[in-house]
Amino acid sequence: MEDDIMKFVSWNVNGLRAVLKKGFEQTAMDLDADAICIQETKMHEGQATVNLPGYHQYWNYADRPGYSGTAIFTKHEPVDVTYGIGVDEYDHEGRVITLEYQTYYLLTSYTPNSGQELKRLDYRDGWDAAFSTYVNELAAKKPVIFCGDLNVAHEEIDLKNPKTNHQHAGFTDTERDNFTALLGTGFTDSFRHFYPDLTGQYSWWSYRFNARKNNAGWRIDYFVVSTPLMAKVTDAKILNDVLGSDHCPVALETEVLD
Template identity: 45%
Template sequence: MPPKRKPENNEEGNSKKKTKLSRKLAEKIQEEPKSLVVKDETEPQTSAAKGAAEQVGIDYSCDARNKHGNTFNVRITNWNVDGLRAWVKKEGLSFVDQEKPDIFCLQETKCSIAKLPKEIKDVKDYKMFWHNSNKEGYAGVGLFSRDEPLSVKYGLGNEEHDSEGRCITAEYEKFYVVSVYVPNAGRNLVTLPKRLEWNKIFKEFIKELDEKKPVIICGDMNVAHNEIDLTNPKTNTKNAGFTKEERDGMTDFLADGYVDTFRQLYPDKTGAYTFWSYMRQARSKNIGWRLDYFILSNRIADNVCDNIIRSEVFGSDHCPITLFINI
């Protein structure tokens, strides 16, 4: 009789291959923004996979006063959830119950309206608005609001970018809120031209809003503006999220009349990040990037009481950020 063949799913052999793959990836890949990093599924995800409900002892209050001496009357939270359905399974909604934002902006929902989880449909106290990509499982933004906005606009008025579901604008009596997910420049910067085109379109779009009312931009801007905004600036100058072109784009945008509120409040604070790769225990080591921002029209910047990075809250490879403002 011929000798028996070894089963195809040789666990020992597969384990060695996986270990070798992990080692190669760890050697090759820098800590880059998420859409550029190949996730090594053979490695267990660390603390970033914990549910938001597991976080206890977090103080969600804010007693800070703005430059006019006022405490906040509006709380806005932003979170790139890296997949709405996965985020719900990690009990992300428990964070919303604890933070209790008046407005909650989400990016990378990756979920069409037809496939919204039941838990989302059952949420009370919020009006919900979605702008989804034509491609299932890609991009997408959302906005929850306790008060009904005066109007809601989906997209920028640009067919190519709007087909990806990257922007929702809600109009309120005294301001606009924009939930935005800026395109990534891609591995090897293959989509950098698309990103730079977006910058021009978005800048003009916001300018038109700002001429009517102050604007509060909440979102994943997919750029670490300055060296202080990521752990390894010197090794990432040619990687998406920290190229000269992208950083200059942010500088140009802010110069048009807007403020990065976190840096206005905390100009010298280091180690303040909102994104960590799933690779190499980046989050537990705080090897990260600050990619998520609240950017405001200059004329309401002094109304800000605080801008908090909730790095202790898990549920995504990004963490939530919260703006406290009196307006």
Template identity: 50%
Template sequence: MKLVSWNVNGLRAAVRKGFLDYFHEVDADIFAVQEIKLQEGQIDLELEGYEKYWNYAEKKGYAGTAVFTKQTPIKVTYGMNGDSHPEGRIITLEFENYYFVTVYVPNSQRTLARLPHRLEWEDEFFDYIHRLDQDKSVILCGDMNVAHETIDVRNDKTNHGNSGFTKEEREKMSRLLDNGFIDTLRHFHPDRDDIFTWWSYMKTVRERNIGWRIDYFIVSERLQDQLIDSDAHTTVMGSDHCPIYMEIDL
């Protein structure tokens, strides 16, 4: 089973930049996107063979998520705790043996003005994922807006304390991974320090691979033996993020 996740930084813009070419080429069983930046009716996306699920942000041109799946889920929920959340950040698909969750975690902002909100949100999300995990295995993917370890940032020394690389944000990721979950890319590539998923739009930054790894596939530990591969398609353009993928035998 092949799964793909991509922060497209505006789905309409990504479609103009070749999104559909990649989508059809990769032929994923489930394809999740974050930061779609659109409202219902603003895109006509024909994806033959896929069911489409959307969680739009109330604010126009902001955030939002979507999932395209070949397999029909038992149930689809939006947000956490029965609350749809106005920023459209979470979609959960329940299947027979697992939950598939895509997430676009709030950014703390350059000035860290939103860090308190982010940390409160993280606590609620941690509880939500663990409740799911108590029922059946979880596959979690998306833009987590944090570089977990120093090897996940090209220039880690100059970025300590910056949004996405604060002690507090990194500790929230550590808590998740220390409580029954696996960062699947690090499972296969524990020491690679050149795999990134986001680059600034500043000139030549991406060409020189000065990036951050802030997009993840994370799974329940009990799925470890079923993992086949996890990596990033770093050469795929169309967004300031690249797609990530995971293969698993379910």
């Protein structure tokens, strides 16, 4: 990695214990990121050991075994770490970790899925409001980089089949409008900033119907950046050649922060 560039990676691994058996540690070391933000670890403390020399490790676990969960592996020790968003209703599923640095916050988020038949859409709607409040409170102090599986394809360009998936989980008007509103509070979808019209760029594919082979996917994994900090962002990427999960990693490159 160039000395004057920082690299951040986000990846929903869909079960860390499973992906450890597929070479996760080597993949992580090869990515050589300053920070690797993980979603959907599906484990509790002590159920797996991740050997990443040179990285500090931070974990947030769901109360429910084998469900949700997040982690951040970072080369740079933060000045403070926060788990959750400070709202009890949403803080039992291990969905958020926030690292505070001198000049910015780095946050990993695994946003709740609205579920089959949208059974959890009301919960998700409440989450979106609470999460927006949380990141805006942070952004009032210093710029924020938040990333993760946000479980929304924002625009029709962000999924292969928008017409047939309209009002399905991850592509409801509610979820899309909430994301639009969040961006409107002072945040930028980094990938679309650099590639506003690029099609066929996805980060998740169903395990069914040869979806990944046919690139019938959704872009639901993001790096979202406080708009003033975008002046330091040099690129955003989708690393769709990295295998091991039904999601691929996404990456953000910036000038050196802190």
